[in-house]
Amino acid sequence: MPPPPHHSARILDASANRAREALRVLEDGARFLLDDRALIEEFKQLRHQLHELVGSLPPGMLEHSRAVEADQGRTVTTSGEFIREHSEAVVRAAASRASESLRSLEEWSKTIRPETARGFEAIRYRSYEAAATLIQELARGCAQWRVCLLLTEAACRAPWEQVLEGAIDGGIDCVQIREKELSDERLLQRVRQTISIARPRGVCVVVNDRVDIALAAEADGVHLGQGDLPLAEARDLAGERLLIGSSTHDPEEVAEAIEAGCDLVGVGAIFPSRTKQALETSGPGFFERFIAEHPGVAHLAIGGIDARGAAQLAHMGCRGVAVSSAICDATDPALAARAIVEAMSPSAVSPETHP
Secondary structure: OOOOOOOOHHHHHHHHHHHHHHHHHHHHHHHHHHOOHHHHHHHHHHHHHHHHHHHOOOOOHHHHHOOOOOOHHHHOOOOOOOOOOOHHHHHHHHHHHHHHHHHHHHHHHOOOOHHHHHHHHHHHHHHHHHHHHHHHHHHOOOOOOOEEEEEOHHHOOOOHHHHHHHHHHHOOOEEEEOOOOOOHHHHHHHHHHHHHHHHHHOOEEEEEOOHHHHHHHOOOEEEEOOOOOOHHHHHHHHOOOOEEEEEEOOHHHHHHHHHHOOOEEEEEOOOOOOOOOOOOOOOHHHHHHHHHHOOOOOEEEEOOOOHHHHHHHHHHOOOOEEEOHHHHOOOOHHHHHHHHHHHHOHHHOOOOOOO
16 A cells, blocks of 8 residues: 655655756766766765665655646746856756755655654755865856856945845855955955855855955955956966956956956946946946957956846846945845846847847
């Protein structure tokens, strides 16, 4: 006889399937994109341990609860669900799906077998670390983020942690810590706090100006202004451990940054900025010239960018923007971030929708 139905069984079955699929995608990324034996083995072990834990649930319970045709959620989709711009985007989506599914497994299995829930928790934390390592390694060769949050606590309407969480919910893929007033000790702590929030969800963390802090915190990168440590010296210190971005305000600075070997060019200020009011606005024309002369260079347009400005830039060929006030000062950071992410989506870019 089949086991009696359990109110959590369908949730556990669906979550287990999603987690297995996501871990397989991550394993394939480690195998075919990086050829990283240690990561391949870690993801393989995680899949096998997940299989064993699911098998420790009451025999037949999940299978007998399965009702694919009756699942209303299988036909619910989002506008960006079938869009992946590059390999890193595929990995980020799989990492997020794995963490969410494992969390669901952990919580709902508590209603059936608490010791199994503890096993799911252990796998979840290990998958965080493995996925973060995979994303870091891929990011070394792919610094093209779509929406980077420039996070300054003083600019935030809500506590900075809430702003960050909301922005991640809204779909950002990078956060740059821009805190010039904190002591070195507090800045290091802030970067590590940010990493603990962002990295498990596949979001990269960059530090403004400070190569030493970025290295100490094991951040993904550092972004340098024109008055900061020269890029060549920063590369000598960081080697390949950090992505290095460089702010540019005219074509000459762009050429110098690219020649010096920066991984990403900050282009702006495109529009008037509330956070840097003294900075002269370069205007959209500057970005048009940049993208025409350097179409393959990773970049972030910066300066007074909101959803409307992001849409305008995306139509020009922009692949990434850096945003401060439009998210930090928003009453709903998640909603504000989502609007900018959607404006940067390839499906949103068309002459009919953006003048």
